[in-house]
Amino acid sequence: xxxxxxxxxxxxxxxxxxxxxxxxxxxxxxxxxxxxxxxxxxxxxxxxxxxxxxxxxxxxxxxxxxxxxxxxxxxxxxxxxxxxxxxxxxxxxxxxxxxxxxxxxxxxxxxxxxxxxxxxxxxxxxxxxxxxxxx
Amino acid sequence: xxxxxxxxxxxxxxxxxxxxxxxxxxxxxxxxxxxxxxxxxxxxxxxxxxxxxxxxxxxxxxxxxxxxxxxxxxxxxxxxxxxxxxxxxxxxxxxxxxxxxxxxxxxxxxxxxxxxxxxxxxxxxxxxxxxxxxxxxxxxxxxxxxxxxxxxxxxxxxxxxxxxxxxxxxxxxxxxxxxxxxxxxxxxxxxxxxxxxxxxxxxxxxxxxxxxxxxxxxxxxxxxxxxxxxxxxxxxxxxxxxxxxxxxxxxxxxxxxxxxxxxxxxxxxxxxxxxxxxxxxxxxxxxxxxxxxxxxxxxxxxxxxxxxxxxxxxxxxxxxxxxxxxxxxxxxxxxxxxxxxxxxxxxxxxxxxx
Numbered sequence: 001x002x003x004x005x006x007x008x009x010x011x012x013x014x015x016x017x018x019x020x021x022x023x024x025x026x027x028x029x030x031x032x033x034x035x036x037x038x039x040x041x042x043x044x045x046x047x048x049x050x051x052x053x054x055x056x057x058x059x060x061x062x063x064x065x066x067x068x069x070x071x072x073x074x075x076x077x078x079x080x081x082x083x084x085x086x087x088x089x090x091x092x093x094x095x096x097x098x099x100x101x102x103x104x105x106x107x108x109x110x111x112x113x114x115x116x117x118x119x120x121x122x123x124x125x126x127x128x129x130x131x132x133x134x135x
Numbered sequence: 136x137x138x139x140x141x142x143x144x145x146x147x148x149x150x151x152x153x154x155x156x157x158x159x160x161x162x163x164x165x166x167x168x169x170x171x172x173x174x175x176x177x178x179x180x181x182x183x184x185x186x187x188x189x190x191x192x193x194x195x196x197x198x199x200x201x202x203x204x205x206x207x208x209x210x211x212x213x214x215x216x217x218x219x220x221x222x223x224x225x226x227x228x229x230x231x232x233x234x235x236x237x238x239x240x241x242x243x244x245x246x247x248x249x250x251x252x253x254x255x256x257x258x259x260x261x262x263x264x265x266x267x268x269x270x271x272x273x274x275x276x277x278x279x280x281x282x283x284x285x286x287x288x289x290x291x292x293x294x295x296x297x298x299x300x301x302x303x304x305x306x307x308x309x310x311x312x313x314x315x316x317x318x319x320x321x322x323x324x325x326x327x328x329x330x331x332x333x334x335x336x337x338x339x340x341x342x343x344x345x346x347x348x349x350x351x352x353x354x355x356x357x358x359x360x361x362x363x364x365x366x367x368x369x370x371x372x373x374x375x376x377x378x379x380x381x382x383x384x385x386x387x388x389x390x391x392x393x394x395x396x397x398x399x400x401x402x403x404x405x406x407x408x409x410x411x412x413x414x415x416x417x418x419x420x421x422x423x424x425x426x427x428x429x430x431x432x433x434x435x436x437x438x439x440x441x442x443x444x445x446x447x448x449x450x451x452x453x454x455x456x457x458x459x460x461x462x463x464x465x466x467x468x469x470x471x472x473x474x475x476x477x478x479x480x481x482x483x484x485x486x487x488x489x
Contacts, residue, residue: 068311071429
């Protein structure tokens with residue numbers, strides 16, 4: 001490859017980069033509304049999952065013990081769980097509840113229901129300062 | 136005042152229960168003439184939940200079975216047992232029947248109050264067919280006891296909003312369901328109460344049993360009775376009044392004028408304290424030292440039952456917790472209010488809820 005060719009490639013890349021930067025910077029009110037509505041849809045789905053007797057096998061729902069998702073403490077994760085002997089994430093604790101009080105099967109971490117539950121729990125707790133590790 | 140410790144109470148337990156502890160609430164009523172003192176046990180909120188056919192949620196069954204076993208081991212024997220409501224989760228006959236079958240193991244007379252989970256499917260029809268009227272009074276050892284159905288609500292909500300009893304029950308069963316409606320005793324029962332109390336001497340200690348708190352703590356979760364002030368006004372003439380309630384699945388206590396309030400733990404599961412809901416204002420009595428935050432890995436933690444000693448019309452509440460130190464809340468004559476005998480001034484980290 002000659003010097004001339006390299007220069008051309010560099011120029012082309014620079015042009016492309018400039019264009020991309022310009023586009024990434026500009027998001028509109030419509031974009032913001034879309035992102036918020038996507039998030040709120042996850043929160044709404046999360047509330048449905050949180051009150052779904054079919055999430056486990058015995059009809060018990062998350063909201064039975066956690067009205068308004070209280071006592072879930074999303075702002076405190078990750079934190080050390082003495083019962084597990086390690087630092088755990090909220091998703092692991094959600095699966096603990098699904099497997100034990102709900103007598104169900106754990107969800108994959110990328111299961112849309114797992115994501116929705118976390119969106120709902122965190123939305124109920126909005127405004128509370130982050131406090132990772134807190135007990 | 137005679138105090139019982141857990142060992143005395145359970146000395147009949149023997150080897151079988153060595154190392155185990157029991158979930159009950161025991162209440163001792165004591166008088167200046169100590170021969171009038173007596174004790175009763177308080178079991179509440181079992182939420183027996185049918186899965187299908189003869190399958191029920193094991194966790195809730197175990198809580199009630201344990202409370203019955205432990206209450207049967209109490210020594211000295213309680214004068215009676217009070218059941219604080221919510222036998223069932225969704226008000227079904229199968230759930231009430233299964234709960235009553237477990238409760239039939241109790242060796243003592245049991246009095247019952249109606250909970251919303253027993254009521255909103257069929258408006259209490261099956262419960263009443265098994266247990267009788269939902270409001271009544273009785274006298275015991277110089278005290279007057281009144282049982283109220285405090286979980287009624289506005290007629291329009293009850294009768295005109297829902298396609299079926301199942302739908303209505305489902306909404307009321309969701310503690311945080313915004314389509315719910317505040318609890319109340321209602322005008323009819325208040326008139327009955329006024330009449331019932333008219334024949335009681337003001338020096339007679341009066342004890343009220345209700346499912347919901349006859350004080351306003353947190354409306355969103357119905358830790359609340361809409362006409363609480365009107366009931367309190369009817370109780371005001373009496374020298375000494377105790378109110379015992381279930382519903383909240385946690386230790387609460389308070390003093391308003393002449394009235395001492397005590398809540399019972401559930402046998403099924405504990406509920407968060409209202410301040411754990413970051414998005415709403417609540418009024419947990421400042422007096423209350425909360426029970427320890429529950430360990431989710433031990434399914435009986437923060438559940439239990441209580442026994443109550445009545446002295447001079449004042450109650451001492453003993454909470455039996457399976458995985459924590461037992462709690463005792465006793466009336467302090469110096470301050471004129473119930474106080475935790477150990478933790479009132481020295482809370483420990485698990486008692487801070489957020």
